Amino acid sequence: MTSEPVVPSFRAVAAAATLATAVLSAVPSAQAADAPAADKVARGKYLVSTSGCHDCHTPFKLGANGPEPDMTRALSGHPQSLVMPPAPQLPAGPWLVTMAATNTAFAGPWGVSFTANLTPDAETGLGQWTLKNFVDTIRTGRHMGRGRPVLPPMPIPVYNNFTDDDLEAVYSYLRTIAPISNRVPEPLPPVQSTAAK
Numbered sequence: 001m002t003s004e005p006v007v008p009s010f011r012a013v014a015a016a017a018t019l020a021t022a023v024l025s026a027v028p029s030a031q032a033a034d035a036p037a038a039d040k041v042a043r044g045k046y047l048v049s050t051s052g053c054h055d056c057h058t059p060f061k062l063g064a065n066g067p068e069p070d071m072t073r074a075l076s077g078h079p080q081s082l083v084m085p086p087a088p089q090l091p092a093g094p095w096l097v098t099m100a101a102t103n104t105a106f107a108g109p110w111g112v113s114f115t116a117n118l119t120p121d122a123e124t125g126l127g128q129w130t131l132k133n134f135v136d137t138i139r140t141g142r143h144m145g146r147g148r149p150v151l152p153p154m155p156i157p158v159y160n161n162f163t164d165d166d167l168e169a170v171y172s173y174l175r176t177i178a179p180i181s182n183r184v185p186e187p188l189p190p191v192q193s194t195a196a197k
Contacts, residue, residue, distance in 0.1 A: 037172070044173025047166055048075075056115045056153065059102040067101070076125070076180040078104035078114035086191070087112055097152075106153055112188035113151035121179035134171045135164060151187055 048054070054069045059079050061070040073079070079102060087098055087107030097108040104115045117125040126134070129144070136145020141156040143149075150156055162170070 040169045040172045041176055042173075043166075044169035044171070047162070047170050048173055051159070052155075053118070056103055057118050059104050061102075067103070073180060073182070075118040075174070075177060076182040077117035077184040078102065080124075080183045080185070084112065089191070106151075108152060109190060110151050110187075111190040113153075114184045114187065115154075117180065117182050117184050118174050119177055119180045119182075120175050121181050124181050124183040125179060126174060127179060131168060131171050134174075135167045138162065138167055148187070 053075065057075045057077055058069040058071065059073050059076070059082075060067045062068075078100075082100070082102060082105075084100060084105050090096070090098065097106060099106045106113050119125040120127045122128060133144045137143060137150065138156065138159050139145070141150050
C-alpha cells in the first residue's frame, strides 16, 4: 500500500503564516518597548550629571588636585560615620553659611541640613520612594511632597523648572545606580543665640 502525501489545508497554511507573522512582529515590538526606558535613563543620567547633583549628594574627598567627589559613594549623601560637631557661630556680617569639608552638611539660619541619600537603597535611600513621591518633593519643596521642608542649599526653585518628563527621567536613572546603605541624619534646628537675651 502506498501512502498518499499529506497536503495541508488552506486554513492550516493561513494559520501558520499568521502565527509566524505575529511571532516575528513581536520581537521588534519588545525591543521598541525597551528603547524608551533606556532613553529615559540616559536622559536622567545626563540631567543628574549636569545639574549639580553630585556637587552636594556625593561626598567629597581630598584628591591629588584638592577636593573632588568620591564616586565610590556616588549620590549617597552625608556619610553616616561623619558626626558633625556643633556648627560654628558666625559673627554678624555678610558671612551666613558654613559647610562640611565633604560638602554634605550645611549650617545657616535654617539650622543644619544634610544631603540625602539618592541611591535606591531600600532602607536608607530612595528605594521605597515612588515616582509620585519624587516629583511631589521637587514640586512642593517638602519631603515626599508632604513632610518637612526641603532645606538649603537644595535648589528647589531651580529644579521646579524641570518638566515632569525630566523628573521622571532623573527618577528612572536614580533607580539604576548602585544602592549604598548610608543613613543620613535628620536636619537640626537653628541654635538659639544667647546674645539676643
